Amino acid sequence: MAEVYNWQLGRKMPYPFPEAHPQKQFAAVFNINRCIGCQTCTGACKATWTFSKGQEYMWWNNVESKPYGGYPQQWDIRILEQLDAAQQAAGTTATWDSTVTGDAAPYGAYNGMTIFEAAPQMQNVLGYLPPDTEWRAPNFYEDTSTAYKGDDLGISTEGASLPEHQTWFFYLQRLCNHCTYPGCLAACPRQAIYKRPEDGIVLIDQARCRGYRKCVEACPYKKSMFRGTTRTSEKCVACYPRVEGADPLSDGVPMETRCMAVCPGKIRMNGLVDIAADGSWVENPKHPLYHLVKVEKVALPLYPQFGTEPNIYYIPPRWAPRPYLRQMFGPGVDEAIARYAAPSRELLAVLQLFRATQKMIFRFEIEAGPLVHEVPVNGKPWQMYNDTVIGFDAKDREVARLSVVEPVHERPTARLNSI
Amino acid sequence: MHKRNIVLFVGIVLGALALLFFNIPIASSQGATLVAARVTEPLPLKDPTAALWQTATPLEVPLSAQAVAAPVLLETNVKAVTARALYNDSQLAILVEWNDTTQNDSMVRVQDFRDAVAVQFPIGDQPLFICMGQVGGNVNIWQWKADWQKDSTAWQDMQTAYPNMNVDQYPFARVAMPAPSEYDDPNYVPAFAANNLFAMPRVSPVENLVAGGYGTLTSQPPAGQIVGGFGAWDNNTWRVIFTRDLATTGADNVSFDPAKLYPIAFAAWDGANGERNGQKSASQWANLQFEGAVAQATQPTSPEVTVTEPAMRIVEPGTPPDTTSTLVVFIILGGLTLLAALVLKARGNWE
Incomplete structure (x- = not known):
């Protein structure tokens, strides 16, 4: 195995192939705090890609209620369990070393095992193959919260309060992470899976796939799926015709994927970030995704300890217990929630850009506005300014302009009932 | 006992290197x-x-x-x-x-x-x-x-594995329950469109x-x-x-x-x-x-080799190794092997 650098883990790790990075990487930020679990993203993906025979059970995009929901059922608990068993067998415990810092290790250094390090003998990746029964009922445990710890009557003596609620659940929006070091790609004995050099999108070559399902077994996020009619595996294609700017609507510039563009909750922002030869993100603080992930660090990778360097980043939910969130998003959770709860002027402006346009935003500018609000947040004073944020597309044309305070328009009396 | 194991270990490594050097398929x-x-x-x-x-x-x-x-x-x-x-x-x-x-x-x-x-x-x-x-x-x-x-x-199709399945319709298909070859637009069965035999009749x-x-x-x-x-x-x-x-x-x-x-x-x-x-x-x-046709056996001869280690390598015939540099590598690796064996012995880890 080769050695590759995984910046989310702050260290090198083994991987079957040597480092080779795309020029740009497909990435996204999902704000879990805003998701209403409406599954519009899920439906948009289904209606675009997976409505054909053999794909009935496929949900390349799905939204599950945590902590109990999962598609396939218990996918994350299963793989965490396997990782833990491997670590126990090796007599190690997985912790994060917070003394390692810097841009190349923003969350510290992970000293536990990845799915590549914990792989059984003569296998490239640790994993399991969920049977059809586990892919059924994709939204099982929808809106199911943890048990309420009350008195004899079930009533809390203290009530509920932030930062953590006693009873909780949250929605987790999932699609293929188009990982930097994909588990599926590592496991395919056919080399039928590849990562595109132009945008880092991970695809299964449908001409070469022989339906071995090693990718289904190896993907820790379980986003590679077997199609019984063609006897090959398929996965999220990141709506690559849209990303390429080939969609008639796109005007020749990269567009967000279907699942991102339809989001009524405005929780998603999708884009392409520039990648340096060493795999790091090219510094670009005026790129909204770079700003959220690297400057403000409010958005975190999903289960970074798996070691695949996933490229979908999540703003963690404020109300869920921190140990659970740290397990899911790594040690950056506390800082991310603190910064999201009392956002800086710039962050608040960038957050307005979510779902403002179908085109991918490559640059933003902020025009300063007046102070409109002052309120204590977590015991500290916090000011809100009505700044205006402007987003630019790949050709550097303005495609979005929004103010922090949504403008109010009053209908003139003469036209009160007109439509 | 120790000495014999060391000799065996060194022998295996040198043997594998020799096979590699002479391009012999193991x-x-x-x-x-x-x-x-x-x-x-x-x-x-x-x-x-x-x-x-x-x-x-x-x-x-x-x-x-x-x-x-x-x-x-x-x-x-x-x-x-x-x-x-x-x-x-x-x-x-x-x-x-x-x-x-x-x-x-x-x-x-x-x-x-x-x-x-x-x-x-x-x-x-x-x-x-x-x-x-x-x-x-x-x-x-x-x-x-x-x-x-x-x-x-x-x-064999979805309805074979799931006889009680029900579906409203499959768009772009010619029949209600289409096989991969029964789509008007094969792009919705990409393996078929890509001429993958697995998806074809x-x-x-x-x-x-x-x-x-x-x-x-x-x-x-x-x-x-x-x-x-x-x-x-x-x-x-x-x-x-x-x-x-x-x-x-x-x-x-x-x-x-x-x-x-x-x-x-x-x-x-x-x-x-x-x-x-x-x-x-x-x-x-x-x-x-x-049977009955072999005038003279002209079997492509493969040298018989006893496999001692799963040290299989894909060798590339047609690209003869550069003798000098390979010999140097050979000698260095041999030396390192001996050194490693001696260190292991000195540390008492050798069983």
Whole structure:
């Protein structure tokens, strides 16, 4: 195995192939705090890609209620369990070393095992193959919260309060992470899976796939799926015709994927970030995704300890217990929630850009506005300014302009009932 | 005791380096010979129990789990196959039988894997690496698949695996319950659109493939699917026939001259055990000899090598090593090995 650098883990790790990075990487930020679990993203993906025979059970995009929901059922608990068993067998415990810092290790250094390090003998990746029964009922445990710890009557003596609620659940929006070091790609004995050099999108070559399902077994996020009619595996294609700017609507510039563009909750922002030869993100603080992930660090990778360097980043939910969130998003959770709860002027402006346009935003500018609000947040004073944020597309044309305070328009009396 | 182990250790490493240096494919052996009986009548192409097969001498070929290239399944289920071969003026037929208590002939559900069996021939006269050939040395592989056999009678689909399923409609399809070939717009069945044989109507239960090393296995194009076959499961036994014309064209196919000997290897998969890809049971090279036609055995000779370590490497014939630099590397590695052995001994870790 080769050695590759995984910046989310702050260290090198083994991987079957040597480092080779795309020029740009497909990435996204999902704000879990805003998701209403409406599954519009899920439906948009289904209606675009997976409505054909053999794909009935496929949900390349799905939204599950945590902590109990999962598609396939218990996918994350299963793989965490396997990782833990491997670590126990090796007599190690997985912790994060917070003394390692810097841009190349923003969350510290992970000293536990990845799915590549914990792989059984003569296998490239640790994993399991969920049977059809586990892919059924994709939204099982929808809106199911943890048990309420009350008195004899079930009533809390203290009530509920932030930062953590006693009873909780949250929605987790999932699609293929188009990982930097994909588990599926590592496991395919056919080399039928590849990562595109132009945008880092991970695809299964449908001409070469022989339906071995090693990718289904190896993907820790379980986003590679077997199609019984063609006897090959398929996965999220990141709506690559849209990303390429080939969609008639796109005007020749990269567009967000279907699942991102339809989001009524405005929780998603999708884009392409520039990648340096060493795999790091090219510094670009005026790129909204770079700003959220690297400057403000409010958005975190999903289960970074798996070691695949996933490229979908999540703003963690404020109300869920921190140990659970740290397990899911790594040690950056506390800082991310603190910064999201009392956002800086710039962050608040960038957050307005979510779902403002179908085109991918490559640059933003902020025009300063007046102070409109002052309120204590977590015991500290916090000011809100009505700044205006402007987003630019790949050709550097303005495609979005929004103010922090949504403008109010009053209908003139003469036209009160007109439509 | 310690000294003997050190010598053995150093010997193994130096031996492996020597094999690498001299470009010798490891793990070939002059195994048993499968003799194809000559007959004049048509071959029993679809009858594995035909009396004619009794005229051929059976050869039992031991198999073991493929353990060289990841992914590896250390406990595979097929321990041996019995092979028979017949030929006439135009065709060769090989019958392979093995015990399998489960009949796995569906691959529709995500957890279903098929039973399968394959034979492998080197293309050309040079000795080749047993595991899928090597760079610059291709092998021709014929793989029979239990689900393809069943598909030949009736295409297995979602409604076969899930008889109670219900669906409103499948857009862009010509019929209500379409097979991959029954779409007006094949882009919604991308494997079919990409001419992937797995998604196409079956012309034969046997797939004709070519490979030149791990990860290079490739189906020959639809027009190159020239291997016929038939398989049936009965009484815990699979009986599978491969048939092909003796002479072929195409650089990726083995062409048979009955006057020659041909290396042949076997592999088998038990779907019930999740066996697929390199997770399989495989044999060493054996020989295929055509009875009554061998004037002079001109078998491509493969040097016999005792395998001591799974230190298999794909060597590239045609790129002779640079003698000087290789010798230097050789000497340095040898020295390092000795040093490592001495350090281990000095630290008392050597058992």
